[in-house]
Each structure stands twice: as C-alpha cells, then as structure tokens.
Amino acid sequence: MELILKYFPDLTEEQKGQFAALYNLYTDWNSKINVISRKDIGNLYEHHVLHSLGIAKVIRFAPGTKIMDLGTGGGFPGIPLAILFPEVQFHLVDSIGKKVRVATEVAGSIGLKNVTTRHARAEEEKQLFDFVVSRAVMPLTDLLKIIRKNISPKQRNALPNGLICLKGGELEKEAMPVRNKTTMWDLKEFFGEEFFETKKAVYVTV
Numbered sequence: 001m002e003l004i005l006k007y008f009p010d011l012t013e014e015q016k017g018q019f020a021a022l023y024n025l026y027t028d029w030n031s032k033i034n035v036i037s038r039k040d041i042g043n044l045y046e047h048h049v050l051h052s053l054g055i056a057k058v059i060r061f062a063p064g065t066k067i068m069d070l071g072t073g074g075g076f077p078g079i080p081l082a083i084l085f086p087e088v089q090f091h092l093v094d095s096i097g098k099k100v101r102v103a104t105e106v107a108g109s110i111g112l113k114n115v116t117t118r119h120a121r122a123e124e125e126k127q128l129f130d131f132v133v134s135r136a137v138m139p140l141t142d143l144l145k146i147i148r149k150n151i152s153p154k155q156r157n158a159l160p161n162g163l164i165c166l167k168g169g170e171l172e173k174e175a176m177p178v179r180n181k182t183t184m185w186d187l188k189e190f191f192g193e194e195f196f197e198t199k200k201a202v203y204v205t206v
C-alpha cells in the first residue's frame, strides 16, 4: 500500500481506503477462485496493482472517458485504474464467468460506482469506448482485430482513442501492428522496483 502512495501521493482518503482494502479482498477471493498465481499474492501491490497503474503514468484519462478492460480476469488493470480515476467509466470483460465474479465482488466491496462487468468473449461486446486496456491476454495484432468495432470515433482525450496494453519482456518476439501508430514506454522510467525492468506499456491508435 505504501508502494502505491510512493508513486501516487495525491490519493484521497477514500482512494487510500479502497487500495488498502484490496489486500484482504484478493487474498480471500484468490483462495476460492484463482485469479492471481497463489505464490504471487504477497506481491499484490507491486506486481498487480502498481503494474496496472503503469497505464496512468502514460495517460491521464479525462472525466467521462469510457474504457473496456479486455480479459480483465480478477480485475487487472481495470480495478486499480477505476480507483485512481473515479470519473472514468470502466467496463470489465472476461470470457471466464468465475473470474468476472471476483472482479464484480471486489468492485462492489470497495464501493466503486464507475465499474460494470460482463461475462462474455470480447468478440461479442458491441459497446463503444474511447480506450481499451488489457494485460496478459493475447498478442497486440489479435487484440486490434477484436476491438476495431469498439473504438468510438469521438475524441475526448489528449491521446487519440485506441488500445493501451501492459506487456512483459516477450514483446520483442511479438509482431507490431504496421498500419497503426504505436508508442511504447518502459515502465522502469516510472517505477524503480526490479519487477518493472522489462515491463512496457504499449499504445496503439485505432
């Protein structure tokens, strides 16, 4: 929790309470439904919460922005981002129902009003969004094929609408989209912990 304050010092008391509550909630839910590797639960704040918030270091979403988290699992990166941006709407989608249930229960327990969840394949989702975010779901080019239909033509942020993904060191092997403008940030520029040494945020306009 101190780790979140180290990089996001301006949190309100409500946000601090919400981030602090995640530890017990995820420890409890993860013992019933596996959404985080069990040996990694002790690293919840560094490997999952702070990692998710890497997206907030590359873009500050404007109030009213609509975002889909594709393949959210237990709620990453959607739930940490929804805590940080209470005026932004997050729609968390996953094809595995019991994982979506964890995301729904955690969001409800901490009183998030800006989160909706859906048990579906993202291919079935018809709503429009300004951005799609995603962590550890599928290669960029596959994500782009699925979300082209979901990106709103209306712009309300400094960065044009598109896809923002969290990626690990495997990115070198991945094909980069050629027709879209792609920007990459090393998360080690923002976060000093060794875990972030190879982690990247990738933004692709759609």
Ligand SMILES: C[S@@+](CC[C@H](N)C(=O)[O-])C[C@H]1O[C@@H](n2cnc3c(N)ncnc32)[C@H](O)[C@@H]1O
Pocket (backbone or CB within 6 Å): 035, 070, 071, 072, 073, 074, 075, 076, 077, 093, 094, 095, 096, 099, 120, 121, 122, 123, 134, 135, 136, 137, 138
């Ligand atoms: C490795 S998990 C990552 C979960 C979460 N994003 C995280 O970082 O903790 C990948 C998730 O993507 C979901 N997924 C894969 N393909 C999907 C699709 N086409 N539509 C919706 N969810 C999908 C899986 O069900 C799984 O929960």
